[in-house]
Amino acid sequence: VSSQFPRATNVMWVDRSSGAKLGITYEPASLEISSINPEGLVASWNASHPEAIVRPGDRILEVNGKSSEKLGAAAVQAEINKSQMLGISFARTLNWHMRLDTRSGRLGLRLDPDSLQVRAIDEQGMVAKWNSSRPSFAVRVGDRIKEVNGVRAADGAAGVHSELRGEKVLDVTLARDVTSAEEALFFAQQQTASVMKGESGGEATNQTSAATAPPTANTFVVLVDATNVGKLGLNIEPGTLAVNSVKDTGLIAAWNHANPESQVHPNDQIVAVNGRHITT
Numbered sequence: 001v002s003s004q005f006p007r008a009t010n011v012m013w014v015d016r017s018s019g020a021k022l023g024i025t026y027e028p029a030s031l032e033i034s035s036i037n038p039e040g041l042v043a044s045w046n047a048s049h050p051e052a053i054v055r056p057g058d059r060i061l062e063v064n065g066k067s068s069e070k071l072g073a074a075a076v077q078a079e080i081n082k083s084q085m086l087g088i089s090f091a092r093t094l095n096w097h098m099r100l101d102t103r104s105g106r107l108g109l110r111l112d113p114d115s116l117q118v119r120a121i122d123e124q125g126m127v128a129k130w131n132s133s134r135p136s137f138a139v140r141v142g143d144r145i146k147e148v149n150g151v152r153a154a155d156g157a158a159g160v161h162s163e164l165r166g167e168k169v170l171d172v173t174l175a176r177d178v179t180s181a182e183e184a185l186f187f188a189q190q191q192t193a194s195v196m197k198g199e200s201g202g203e204a205t206n207q208t209s210a211a212t213a214p215p216t217a218n219t220f221v222v223l224v225d226a227t228n229v230g231k232l233g234l235n236i237e238p239g240t241l242a243v244n245s246v247k248d249t250g251l252i253a254a255w256n257h258a259n260p261e262s263q264v265h266p267n268d269q270i271v272a273v274n275g276r277h278i279t280t
Helices: 041-048 073-082 126-133 157-164 180-191 207-212 251-258
Strands: 009-015 024-026 033-036 059-063 085-091 093-101 109-111 118-121 144-148 169-177 193-196 219-221 234-236 243-246 269-273
Touching: 009 041, 033 041, 059 073, 059 169, 073 085, 093 126, 093 251, 118 126, 144 157, 144 251, 169 251, 243 251
Parallel strands: none
Antiparallel strands: 009 085, 024 033, 059 085, 093 169, 109 118, 144 169, 193 219, 193 269, 234 243
16 A cells, blocks of 8 residues: 555544444454444434445544554454543455465465454465456555455454465455545546446435435446456346346356445446446
């Protein structure tokens, strides 16, 4: 991550003196948010601060000045548990999917034993080869492994370390704290590959913005790498480009697994691919 750009962060201020709960679950080691309870303080914050909403996949960086990177995740959790007034800084994260075959060579990663954060990349390993062939999806120092072959980091780092051992095919989901510049680029890429949510698409509507503006289509970006001749795994209506079904295997299924907050569902509609819009 280039040091000339700060990370894309949000700061939330909440008061728990009334006895209300934050209403979030998060992974203990990485402090990445897994879910948000619609009845909690975080959900209330989101409703009143649409410009700075907290989302599943965001990661807690700091609470009341206590940094997870300087003091560790346990110190941050202790601050959350003991304080009534909380100022919480969150980092925006991006998830993506990598597939490697370590029967062709060793992985070439050194990881933090607890957080599974990448500490070093061996120039002769399989990850370095992946980086050379797919620079847009390159693994960097500081990225975190979330899942390997269905074994989740949230269920314990030991299981992930075990799954990484041996010679086998590895399906790896990674996460990265993005910079403000990278977040801006991600939103700019809505002009190159967007999907419009259908009425039964399964994603929640932002009630605050819906109350103050006419209903609009909710679009999001799906980034997939088909250089390895991978198939999308979509059945699409030819005339409208509406999604009829998503196969259990394929690039879209892998995207959905790695990005639960922006999954592709039946009845969604493709509106643009690589800058080509269906209306133009």
